[in-house]
Amino acid sequence: xxxxxxxxxxxxxxxxxxxxxxxxxxxxxxxxxxxxxxxxxxxxxxxxxxxxxxxxxxxxxxxxxxxxxxxxxxxxxxxxxxxxxxxxxxxxxxxxxxxxxxxxxxxxxxxxxxxxxxxxxxxxxxxxxxxxxxxxxxxxxxxxxxxxxxxxxxxxxxxxxxxxxxxxxxxxxxxxxxxxxxxxxxxxxxxxxxxxxxxxxxxxxxxxxxxxxxxxxxxxxxxxxxxxxxxxxxxxxxxxxxxxxxxxxxxxxxxxxxxxxxxxxxxxxxxxxxxxxxxxxxxxxxxxxxxxxxxxxxxxxxxxxxxxxxxxxxxxxxxxxxxxxxxxxxxxxxxxxxxxxxxxxxxxxxxxxxxxxxxxxxxxxxxxxxxx
Amino acid sequence: xxxxxxxxxxxxxxxxxxxxxxxxxxxxxxxxxxxxxxxxxxxxxxxxxxxxxxxxxxxxxxxxxxxxxxxxxxxxxxxxxxxxxxxxxxxxxxxxxxxxxxxxxxxxxxxxxxxxxxxxxxxxxxxxxxxxxxxxxxxxxxxxxxxxxxxxxxxxxxxxxxxxxxxxxxxxxxxxxxxxxxxxxxxxxxxxxxxxxxxxxxxxxxxxxxxx
Numbered sequence: 001x002x003x004x005x006x007x008x009x010x011x012x013x014x015x016x017x018x019x020x021x022x023x024x025x026x027x028x029x030x031x032x033x034x035x036x037x038x039x040x041x042x043x044x045x046x047x048x049x050x051x052x053x054x055x056x057x058x059x060x061x062x063x064x065x066x067x068x069x070x071x072x073x074x075x076x077x078x079x080x081x082x083x084x085x086x087x088x089x090x091x092x093x094x095x096x097x098x099x100x101x102x103x104x105x106x107x108x109x110x111x112x113x114x115x116x117x118x119x120x121x122x123x124x125x126x127x128x129x130x131x132x133x134x135x136x137x138x139x140x141x142x143x144x145x146x147x148x149x150x151x152x153x154x155x156x157x158x159x160x161x162x163x164x165x166x167x168x169x170x171x172x173x174x175x176x177x178x179x180x181x182x183x184x185x186x187x188x189x190x191x192x193x194x195x196x197x198x199x200x201x202x203x204x205x206x207x208x209x210x211x212x213x214x215x216x217x218x219x220x221x222x223x224x225x226x227x228x229x230x231x232x233x234x235x236x237x238x239x240x241x242x243x244x245x246x247x248x249x250x251x252x253x254x255x256x257x258x259x260x261x262x263x264x265x266x267x268x269x270x271x272x273x274x275x276x277x278x279x280x281x282x283x284x285x286x287x288x289x290x291x292x293x294x295x296x297x298x299x300x301x302x303x304x305x306x307x308x309x310x311x312x313x314x315x316x317x318x319x320x321x322x323x324x325x326x327x328x329x330x331x332x333x334x335x336x337x338x339x340x341x342x343x344x345x346x347x348x349x350x351x352x353x354x355x356x357x358x359x360x361x362x363x364x365x366x367x368x369x370x371x372x
Numbered sequence: 373x374x375x376x377x378x379x380x381x382x383x384x385x386x387x388x389x390x391x392x393x394x395x396x397x398x399x400x401x402x403x404x405x406x407x408x409x410x411x412x413x414x415x416x417x418x419x420x421x422x423x424x425x426x427x428x429x430x431x432x433x434x435x436x437x438x439x440x441x442x443x444x445x446x447x448x449x450x451x452x453x454x455x456x457x458x459x460x461x462x463x464x465x466x467x468x469x470x471x472x473x474x475x476x477x478x479x480x481x482x483x484x485x486x487x488x489x490x491x492x493x494x495x496x497x498x499x500x501x502x503x504x505x506x507x508x509x510x511x512x513x514x515x516x517x518x519x520x521x522x523x524x525x526x527x528x529x530x531x532x533x534x535x536x537x538x539x540x541x542x543x544x545x546x547x548x549x550x551x552x553x554x555x556x557x558x559x560x561x562x563x564x565x566x567x568x569x570x571x572x573x574x575x576x577x578x579x580x581x582x583x584x
Binding site: 099140142144171174175176178179247251267268269271272273274306 | 437453455456457460558561562563
């Protein structure tokens with residue numbers, strides 16, 4: 001790998017590292033075509049990050065789409081066997097509309113999906129791989145974990161309209177406590193239940209601090225079950241991963257019609273938004289007629305540009321080698337080979353190109369040239 | 373290593389008021405009070421950097437991580453729906469987003485409603501929730517003259533005191549949503565600079581309580 005590190009961009013190296021990580025743990029690569037039948041996305045529109053999809057009619061008259069998502073295709077094509085787990089990873093491009101200017105972009109995405117008989121071990125494995133994926137990119141990372149079972153238990157106990165429920169979930173994602181309390185007030189939710197939601201959203205941080213507070217408040221029923229699962233998972237994670245990287249944060253939310261159980265989001269210092277997103281999506285499996293569970297995540301590689309933008313060398317080439325017609329071609333070639341042998345990148349020119357940024361100028365008739 | 377906290381403040385009276393609250397929270401930066409045209413101010417001792425930006429741009433600076441936190445009107449958050457944390461309603465800069473029209477205008481629902489506004493998304497969402505078909509006319513300023521000149525039936529705009537509307541013979545028909553200034557934070561910054569951000573949010577919440 002080392003010899004390629006000077007050629008590949010950091011983003012490309014990160015992808016190779018991630019692929020190695022998943023392959024080592026028995027995940028097989030899922031390869032798919034750029035196109036998928038549009039119907040798949042229409043049926044699961046809310047599962048998509050953006051509902052804008054590029055469509056076209058193929059030669060047979062079928063309405064096709066440039067894939068905006070990989071998970072749906074993996075679920076559709078999954079071959080499940082009772083008692084077993086299918087482990088797949090992907091390194092694909094997806095096509096989505098930008099939220100700001102609504103123009104379509106090609107987004108490189110790496111991710112993995114674990115489908116089948118999903119138990120606590122499978123969830124722990126996926127969470128561990130999510131944390132390790134972030135660590136492959138930078139040591140300064142945080143993986144925020146939440147449990148939708150806890151949120152659902154609280155919301156289901158409240159007499160809320162679907163619109164109000166969606167609005168509350170959206171406020172939870174924004175850590176918007178004043179918004180949550182306002183909706184509860186408008187919907188006639190009792191103060192204690194509103195306070196439960198407030199406690200859920202405002203309690204975040206390391207598991208050892210968060211769990212005792214929440215366990216004291218939500219001691220029974222589904223909420224307690226969810227907290228029990230979180231406790232077990234966090235204990236195992238703390239034995240395997242560096243302290244401080246895993247936090248509980250219940251503002252991590254996903255569509256409750258598709259996701260259930262554990263959901264998570266990964267952040268890297270220097271990247272302004274979450275670079276990794278994942279969770280358990282048994283409800284999607286059920287909607288697609290699959291009698292099995294599933295958990296997975298995606299890493300949004302386009303965001304890596306943000307991180308590595310600041311780490312460029314600022315040069316196009318290490319050495320600009322200037323030669324003239326008087327120099328024998330073989331001598332020029334030999335000089336280039338010698339410089340490359342010393343670990344430099346070299347561009348041989350007869351005159352200095354206007355926009356070329358080089359570290360050192362070397363003339364064929366000199367041993368060492370002026371520095372720029 | 374302690375890192376600088378970057379704060380985007382909205383230029384103008386609201387921003388000055390907000391800076392005073394930040395200063396009371398222990399994040400003062402005396403150079404900001406000097407009368408000059410600089411836009412960026414830093415206090416290395418307090419590890420804070422302020423910058424004045426156009427009020428409607430605060431959310432962009434915060435969402436993209438150029439600022440860790442900022443203060444912005446709810447109108448901008450509703451219109452652009454940035455992916456940020458909305459930590460606190462500061463209860464200042466209060467006004468409302470409203471539908472206004474000429475006093476004699478009556479919407480009989482028989483025709484597409486022509487709506488002039490700077491806030492196309494807010495207008496679209498509001499009328500979609502009522503199942504009303506509208507034609508959005510996007511304007512960048514002087515919205516009030518649109519109904520007078522027959523360009524639109526109604527306008528959707530911010531109403532503070534209502535003076536501008538009254539002077540242009542318009543009346544408020546409906547209030548869409550109350551607006552006030554919000555403290556917002558970049559989601560990743562909140563993970564890596566949580567201590568100073570929480571300290572500011574808590575102090576601002578206390579100051580808000582004291583002001584009531």
